Amino acid sequence: MKGSPGETIGVILLNLGGPDSLQAVRPFLYNLFSDREIIRLGPSFLQKPLAALISTIRSIKTEKLYRLIGGKSPIKEITEAQARALEVALNKQPEVTAQDPASLNPSIERSGDKQGGAGFKVYIGMRYWHPLIEEAVSKIHKDKIKKLLALSLYPQYSVATSGSSFLKFEEAAAKYQIETVCVQSWNDHPFYIDALVDLIKRGIEKFGKPVIPENIHVLFSAHSLPKKIIDEGDPYVDQTVGTIREITKRLPLVWDLSYQSRSGPVEWLGPSTENKLEELGREGVKNILVVPISFVSDHIETLYEIDILYKELAAGLGIRLERIDSLNTHPKFIAALKDIVARSFSKTDQGKLASLP
Numbered sequence: 001m002k003g004s005p006g007e008t009i010g011v012i013l014l015n016l017g018g019p020d021s022l023q024a025v026r027p028f029l030y031n032l033f034s035d036r037e038i039i040r041l042g043p044s045f046l047q048k049p050l051a052a053l054i055s056t057i058r059s060i061k062t063e064k065l066y067r068l069i070g071g072k073s074p075i076k077e078i079t080e081a082q083a084r085a086l087e088v089a090l091n092k093q094p095e096v097t098a099q100d101p102a103s104l105n106p107s108i109e110r111s112g113d114k115q116g117g118a119g120f121k122v123y124i125g126m127r128y129w130h131p132l133i134e135e136a137v138s139k140i141h142k143d144k145i146k147k148l149l150a151l152s153l154y155p156q157y158s159v160a161t162s163g164s165s166f167l168k169f170e171e172a173a174a175k176y177q178i179e180t181v182c183v184q185s186w187n188d189h190p191f192y193i194d195a196l197v198d199l200i201k202r203g204i205e206k207f208g209k210p211v212i213p214e215n216i217h218v219l220f221s222a223h224s225l226p227k228k229i230i231d232e233g234d235p236y237v238d239q240t241v242g243t244i245r246e247i248t249k250r251l252p253l254v255w256d257l258s259y260q261s262r263s264g265p266v267e268w269l270g271p272s273t274e275n276k277l278e279e280l281g282r283e284g285v286k287n288i289l290v291v292p293i294s295f296v297s298d299h300i301e302t303l304y305e306i307d308i309l310y311k312e313l314a315a316g317l318g319i320r321l322e323r324i325d326s327l328n329t330h331p332k333f334i335a336a337l338k339d340i341v342a343r344s345f346s347k348t349d350q351g352k353l354a355s356l357p
Contacts (some may be wrong), residue, residue, distance in 0.1 A: 008119045010135055010145035010178075011090070012085055013189040014165040015153045017126025018073025024129060025063050029055035031128040037164035039226060039266060043329060048284060058263075069303040078127070078328055079153070083122040084339070085329045089338045090120040120341070121145065127165050127192055148173065148184045149344055151337065153296050156243060157185035157341050158236035160225055183344050187239040191336035193246045196291070200251060203289045203324035216287045217254050221310075222294040223301065224259035224268045237269065243293060256280070257293075260310075261301050263341055270278035274311060281317030288314060290323045296333065298326045323345055 018030040033041065033051035041050040116185060121143065125136035140148060151171045152162040166182050173180050186192060203212050222240050230237050244257065258276035259269040271279070273290075280288060290310065292302050305321050314321035327333040 007144060007147070008121050009141075009150040009345065010140050011086065011120055011122045012069075012133075012140065012148060012169070013079060013086070013122065013124045013153055013322050014076065014080050014133060014162070014169060014335075015124065015297075016299075017127060017129035017132075017148055018075040019066065020072050020076055022063050022066060023131050024072075024098055025066060026055050026059035028129045029058055029062065033198065035128070035164055036174075037167070039263075045251045048173075056315070065300060065304050068308060069300060072297050074262075074303075075297055075299040076129075076131075078299075078326075079124045079126075080287055081329050082153075083124050084333070085334045086337050086341070087120055087122040089334055090122070090341060092189060096124075100266065119266045121279075122195055123151075124195060125165075125169065132166045133165065134172040137169065137176070138177075141176040141178065145178065147179045147345075148181075149341060150180060151340060152183065154294065155185065155189075156187045156222075156235050156239035156294055158225055158229065161223075161236075164233050181344055183340055185235075185239060186336070186340050187243045188246045189336045189340060191332050191339060193243070193250065195241075195330045195332035195336065196293075197325075198292060198332060199301070199324040199330065200253070200289070200329070203291070203322060207287055207289075207320070212285055213258075214254070216289050217256070217274060217285045218289050219273070219280070220255060220257045220293040221273045221306065222257065222269075222292075224262045224272070227269055238332055239341050240293060258264070260305055265339045274313060275306075276318060277310060277314055277319065277321075281319055282313075286319060288319055288321045290321060291327065292323070296327045298328065302326055339354045 017028070019025045030051050033039065033054050034048050036044065036047055041047050041054070123136050123140055125131060125133035127133060131139075150166065150173075152165055154161040154165075157163070162184065166184075169182070170180070200218065204216055209217055220240075225234070225236060241257070244255065247253070248255065256276055258271050258273040260273040262268040262272065277288070290306050292306060295302060302323065311321045346352075
């Protein structure tokens with residue numbers, strides 16, 4: 001898919017979403033538990049009634065957690081900032097490639113950019129709260145965008161995350177005459193790995209002296225999923241391990257992988273981050289750097305689960321726990337998104353899922 005001279009090409013960043021107020025917590029949870037791609041609550045006809053019951057019960061506790069991090073999720077604002085940074089980067093230098101990472105710095109502007117080329121407009125669409133994917137696609141149609149790339153902000157593909165978002169996106173886009181491309185995964189994109197390596201190095205520096213890097217245990221914490229999804233062939237775990245493999249090629253680490261954010265009465269991926277922290281405590285580990293490997297922005301899983309819940313648990317075990325900063329608008333992360341978009345439009349055909357790099 002390539003843009004014509006003077007044509008505006010759309011990019012939509014797909015993400016989970018999060019409640020933008022305490023009043024939004026219950027409906028957000030209802031939307032989440034209504035999605036059978038994440039968790040199946042009995043027969044299909046019971047999914048929504050059970051989702052309504054669970055969301056009502058869980059919202060009381062969940063509201064308390066959101067109060068601890070400011071009364072809402074920051075994911076909308078952060079995703080909007082990522083979209084703005086990506087749009088600026090794309091419109092300044094639309095033709096760069098992965099072989100020229102220095103040229104991807106969005107703060108650099110070169111003469112001749114965009115002359116005769118297509119411009120880009122970047123939107124955001126959330127799966128479970130506003131702006132919902134279907135709302136964003138409707139706006140894209142009103143903006144007369146005819147070519148649109150959907151880029152999931154889940155680096156590692158799963159049918160329960162990217163897959164669910166793409167299904168909703170394709171359903172919404174089918175109502176309009178829009179040529180679409182979807183990027184399925186980018187778990188080992190070199191610029192994405194560069195950004196994580198940079199953040200891990202900075203995270204190690206948080207421990208200061210006399211702690212030496214060799215005495216810091218890195219714990220990669222990924223969002224958990226029902227184990228049944230993986231048993232059915234979902235690539236999420238393999239791609240998560242693939243991301244870690246690329247990181248450790250560039251930065252030797254002592255590390256483990258665990259899973260966080262379980263919800264629902266099914267068997268989930270393990271070990272849980274809580275159990276892994278207890279195990280490392282028994283082994284005498286004193287310094288742990290947590291890397292939220294499947295998240296690209298701050299939200300309740302980083303700001304509450306890691307920064308409050310796990311940090312308190314670790315302290316009780318005699319462990320100092322620190323977390324790397326989230327990717328958010330890290331320049332190398334924006335460079336990764338830019339490169340993915342540029343190469344997707346030059347190498348993929350209409351309707352096909354791209355897997356990069």
